[in-house]
Amino acid sequence: xxxxxxxxxxxxxxxxxxxxxxxxxxxxxxxxxxxxxxxxxxxxxxxxxxxxxxxxxxxxxxxxxxxxxxxxxxxxxxxxxxxxxxxxxxxxxxxxxxxxxxxxxxxxxxxxxxxxxxxxxxxxxxxxxxxxxxxxxxxxxxxxxxxxxxxxxxxxxxxxxxxxxxxxxxxxxxxxxxxxxxxxxxxxxxxxxxxxxxxxxxxxxxxxxxxxxxxxxxxxxxxxxxxxxxxxxxxxxxxxxxxxxxxxxxxxxxxxxxxxxxxxxxxxxxxxxxxxxxxxxxxxxxxxxxxxxxxxxxxxxx
Amino acid sequence: xxxxxxxxxxxxxxxxxxxxxxxxxxxxxxxxxxxxxxxxxxxxxxxxxxxxxxxxxxxxxxxxxxxxxxxxxxxxxxxxxxxxxxxxxxxxxxxxxxxxxxxxxxxxxxxxxxxxxxxxxxxxxxxxxxxxxxxxxxxxxxxxxxxxxxxxxxxxxxxxxxxxxxxxxxxxxxxxxxxxxxxxxxxxxxxxxxxxxxxxxxxxxxxxxxxxxxxxxxxxxxxxxxxxxxxxxxxxxxxx
Amino acid sequence: xxxxxxxxxxxxxxxxxxxxxxxxxxxxxxxxxxxxxxxxxxxxxxxxxxxxxxxxxxxxxxxxxxxxxxxxxxxxxxxxxxxxxxxxxxxxxxxxxxxxxxxxxxxxxxxxxxxxxxxxxxxxxxxxxxxxxxxxxxxxxxxxxxxxxxxxxxxxxxxxxxxxxxxxxxxxxxxxxxxxxxxxxxxxxxxxxxxxxxxxxxxxxx
Numbered sequence: 121x122x123x124x125x126x127x128x129x130x131x132x133x134x135x136x137x138x139x140x141x142x143x144x145x146x147x148x149x150x151x152x153x154x155x156x157x158x159x160x161x162x163x164x165x166x167x168x169x170x171x172x173x174x175x176x177x178x179x180x181x182x183x184x185x186x187x188x189x190x191x192x193x194x195x196x197x198x199x200x201x202x203x204x205x206x207x208x209x210x211x212x213x214x215x216x217x218x219x220x221x222x223x224x225x226x227x228x229x230x231x232x233x234x235x236x237x238x239x240x241x242x243x244x245x246x247x248x249x250x251x252x253x254x255x256x257x258x259x260x261x262x263x264x265x266x267x268x269x270x271x272x273x274x275x276x277x278x279x280x281x282x283x284x285x286x287x288x289x290x291x292x293x294x295x296x297x298x299x300x301x302x303x304x305x306x307x308x309x310x311x312x313x314x315x316x317x318x319x320x321x322x323x324x325x326x327x328x329x330x331x332x333x334x335x336x337x338x339x340x341x342x343x344x345x346x347x348x349x350x351x352x353x354x355x356x357x358x359x360x361x362x363x364x365x366x367x368x369x370x371x372x373x374x375x376x377x378x379x380x381x382x383x384x385x386x387x388x389x390x391x392x393x394x395x396x397x398x399x400x401x402x403x404x405x406x407x408x409x410x411x412x413x414x415x416x417x418x419x420x421x422x
Numbered sequence: 423x424x425x426x427x428x429x430x431x432x433x434x435x436x437x438x439x440x441x442x443x444x445x446x447x448x449x450x451x452x453x454x455x456x457x458x459x460x461x462x463x464x465x466x467x468x469x470x471x472x473x474x475x476x477x478x479x480x481x482x483x484x485x486x487x488x489x490x491x492x493x494x495x496x497x498x499x500x501x502x503x504x505x506x507x508x509x510x511x512x513x514x515x516x517x518x519x520x521x522x523x524x525x526x527x528x529x530x531x532x533x534x535x536x537x538x539x540x541x542x543x544x545x546x547x548x549x550x551x552x553x554x555x556x557x558x559x560x561x562x563x564x565x566x567x568x569x570x571x572x573x574x575x576x577x578x579x580x581x582x583x584x585x586x587x588x589x590x591x592x593x594x595x596x597x598x599x600x601x602x603x604x605x606x607x608x609x610x611x612x613x614x615x616x617x618x619x620x621x622x623x624x625x626x627x628x629x630x631x632x633x634x635x636x637x638x639x640x641x642x643x644x645x646x647x648x649x650x651x652x653x654x655x656x657x658x659x660x661x662x
Numbered sequence: 663x664x665x666x667x668x669x670x671x672x673x674x675x676x677x678x679x680x681x682x683x684x685x686x687x688x689x690x691x692x693x694x695x696x697x698x699x700x701x702x703x704x705x706x707x708x709x710x711x712x713x714x715x716x717x718x719x720x721x722x723x724x725x726x727x728x729x730x731x732x733x734x735x736x737x738x739x740x741x742x743x744x745x746x747x748x749x750x751x752x753x754x755x756x757x758x759x760x761x762x763x764x765x766x767x768x769x770x771x772x773x774x775x776x777x778x779x780x781x782x783x784x785x786x787x788x789x790x791x792x793x794x795x796x797x798x799x800x801x802x803x804x805x806x807x808x809x810x811x812x813x814x815x816x817x818x819x820x821x822x823x824x825x826x827x828x829x830x831x832x833x834x835x836x837x838x839x840x841x842x843x844x845x846x847x848x849x850x851x852x853x854x855x856x857x858x859x860x861x862x863x864x865x866x867x868x
Contacts, residue, residue, distance in 0.1 A: 126767025164806020313842035
């Protein structure tokens with residue numbers, strides 16, 4: 121789901137943007153080193169491939185059809201860092217030239233699909249891949265990437281004050297689950313066809329697996345995501361939690377918004393305050409997990 | 423130095439045990455035009471990719487009296503203009519002018535000079551207007567001419583054309599023939615098009631299983647290896 | 663008999679190539695200025711509740727750039743289907759003010775983006791973004807994607823059409839194979855493009 125401009129509030133946009141920018145810059149550097157010199161034509165052509173592949177319809181049932189999203193397939197064939205770069209490029213092209221997703225909102229869309237989606241897929245695949253489990257690994261990668269991306273998007277919308285009525289929410293989550301399953305199935309089917317066609321494509325040199333780091337990263341993302349969803353659903357419970365943790369006072373600084381013209385409809389006051397407090401707390405927790413993971417990995421590799 | 427390409431005993435394998443080139447001996451002299459025949463998979467393109475160092479095998483190879491090795495590669499790639507089979511793979515800059523100017527810019531020329539060279543090369547292939555069009559919106563024949571201009575712009579000494587007539591309609595083929603006849607460079611032309619080769623190349627070589635098994639008059643080689651559409655020995659299949 | 667065929671990226675998607683190669687004062691303006699201005703306008707649209715007033719000025723740069731105003735308005739409308747869904751949900755949830763915002767803000771933002779891309783060739787926008795600090799690799803990949811989008815989507819369309827013409831069912835497996843074939847051939851094309859680049863002198867030599 122590509123979020124348009126004008127939906128997300130500044131704090132959400134800022135946080136998402138900062139996270140995705142930092143990650144994509146790191147991924148760019150990593151991708152420049154990992155693949156050989158042919159990286160740019162390869163990544164560019166693969167990006168165009170995802171676009172083109174998205175036009176091939178996969179019949180689902182009774183006239184409905186879905187299509188490939190692509191994060192998982194890219195992650196499996198190119199590796200995580202190059203896949204992040206390619207997905208970012210795709211999303212940027214979609215925003216600029218196809219009016220699919222906003223330009224400012226790229227921070228969020230990149231986080232959801234290019235960073236979290238690819239990361240989740242790469243992690244799941246690496247964890248599960250092996251012999252006959254490959255198809256399962258591909259399915260898991262595809263399904264997880266779609267699910268994580270969709271949930272993050274929903275969380276960002278929720279944190280920006282866009283309430284989805286309960287009935288619609290159930291339907292939305294239903295659609296997300298179906299999309300995830302479809303993505304998983306398509307990814308697995310394409311991978312199987314690819315193995316018959318040209319098995320060498322899948323034997324790419326993989327950089328040393330760092331399950332601890334990527335696991336922590338994924339966990340923190342899932343925590344944050346789950347946290348937002350919980351925050352939207354149980355605002356009161358969260359306020360109690362905020363009291364207990366002593367971070368109630370944090371509400372003040374956030375409300376002294378530096379933007380006086382920031383419109384009222386964006387701040388359904390009590391709900392937003394709680395959500396914001398929860399958001400801050402969870403973001404801090406996620407950041408700690410991530411930083412801790414990095415530190416541990418460095419300590420191990422030293 | 424009249425010998426521009428000098429290959430002796432060139433061997434190459436994509437993977438161990440599967441030799442694609444099994445000892446190729448070949449000399450090309452200044453200004454010569456040579457047709458390169460052979461069945462698909464016989465090693466023609468693989469051999470040609472050695473001449474500008476994209477592939478590296480074993481054996482003796484000198485181009486314009488330079489060994490085909492890293493310090494000399496950028497110079498060699500300017501001396502050898504390689505036109506690939508599908509111009510789609512070759513045109514990647516946003517406008518025609520920019521694409522043709524790419525080579526000279528890579529060679530270190532300042533922009534005004536590079537664009538000037540590009541304009542002249544485009545004029546030589548017959549494209550004078552609409553230089554800010556995107557190359558990928560052109561017809562096959564025009565794309566190929568732009569790709570050729572891109573190569574001519576660096577003023578090479580050897581032109582290598584890999585199956586240049588595959589996507590061309592007859593008028594475009596004739597136009598290409600006329601154009602190539604005016605170019606002074608030495609030319610190596612991989613082609614399955616016997617008529618085209620006959621009209622352009624006095625000399626031909628025939629590749630078979632990674633070796634050059636014949637090197638001589640084009641007409642004679644076409645006859646000897648039965649490379650024409652209609653077999654001269656009268657054994658062409660009768661229409662039903 | 664189902665005759666549905668995958669939609670291809672047709673000439674209308676390359677309309678920006680055509681528009682952006684005009685020769686008006688707006689086209690000649692430095693891409694960095696245009697990019698920065700667009701970003702500022704997007705921010706204003708997002709944050710300022712009365713930013714719709716800015717839209718009153720929209721026809722001015724459009725006329726200055728000699729671009730077809732109705733076509734731009736129509737192009738930006740691509741965002742409407744998706745945002746109307748959310749607007750509807752907000753309306754249903756009892757927040758009409760937000761519903762309106764969710765409808766016009768994305769449209770206004772899209773108008774500014776479409777103007778930028780119609781008055782500035784993609785490579786110039788990418789170059790401007792590079793100077794503003796965007797990661798270079800992403801920008802290079804974007805350039806290639808745009809370049810090969812047409813080629814690959816043609817190929818995808820042909821694969822699909824050929825399969826259907828041979829009487830294939832609209833089956834899952836046919837689609838999966840088509841995608842796999844497209845993937846493999848994309849890899850090979852990438853290798854050929856790389857070689858062509860090398861042959862023309864690009865790349866490091868080692």
